[in-house]
Amino acid sequence: AQKITQTQPGMFVQEKEAVTLDCTYDTSDPSYGLFWYKQPSSGEMIFLIYQGSYDQQNATEGRYSLNFQKARKSANLVISASQLGDSAMYFCAPSGAGSYQLTFGKGTKLSVIP
Amino acid sequence: KAGVTQTPRYLIKTRGQQVTLSCSPISGHRSVSWYQQTPGQGLQFLFEYFSETQRNKGNFPGRFSGRQFSNSRSEMNVSTLELGDSALYLCASSIGTPVDTQYFGPGTRLTVL
Numbered sequence: 001a002q003k004i005t006q007t008q009p010g011m012f013v014q015e016k017e018a019v020t021l022d023c024t025y026d027t028s029d030p031s032y033g034l035f036w037y038k039q040p041s042s043g044e045m046i047f048l049i050y051q052g053s054y055d056q057q058n059a060t061e062g063r064y065s066l067n068f069q070k071a072r073k074s075a076n077l078v079i080s081a082s083q084l085g086d087s088a089m090y091f092c093a094p095s096g097a098g099s100y101q102l103t104f105g106k107g108t109k110l111s112v113i114p
Numbered sequence: 115k116a117g118v119t120q121t122p123r124y125l126i127k128t129r130g131q132q133v134t135l136s137c138s139p140i141s142g143h144r145s146v147s148w149y150q151q152t153p154g155q156g157l158q159f160l161f162e163y164f165s166e167t168q169r170n171k172g173n174f175p176g177r178f179s180g181r182q183f184s185n186s187r188s189e190m191n192v193s194t195l196e197l198g199d200s201a202l203y204l205c206a207s208s209i210g211t212p213v214d215t216q217y218f219g220p221g222t223r224l225t226v227l
Contacts, residue, residue, distance in 0.1 A: 033213035043202050045218035095213050100170045102216060104157035
């Protein structure tokens, strides 16, 4: 079974500052994907960014980027230039090549302060 | 392209009743997954369907069941509702390979009284 650890239950960041959300995972799958989702208070899970285990470069998507350290099984999400609308829960979720499910961590609640 | 839709958005039931939730995936997506989210247990995988076949199932009792139709729309059913079934039920669709991105619907918030 996969195990995901998000060690920061809650974080605060000043508007326009960058913030890093931590995620470590434990998987025996040699081929996997690592996803980050955002969940605002409305409840919908919004896909942010994906990193494949064989990707050579860290994934980037607009203001989102991943600090992917495969050997350490770590995939931290970096949000640059935080906005008030970034206040939400953030979930890290790996998906293995041998399964069709996402396994979610407990999430990090990010609050952006004006 | 339209996103994943779920109906109903909110539902209130009493213990012992049964409930059916519906999910329409993004056009062209053949895989639909269901997740339960509660404050205590977080997000947990229920099951996944692809081309009308259940490919994967989470650790939930048999009261939780699902099905998928030929147009990829999916339903999940919970029979003999318990108070602990109160949760946000999310469905997600994808093309259908294991590391495809799953796109989520807005969820159905079920309250069991």
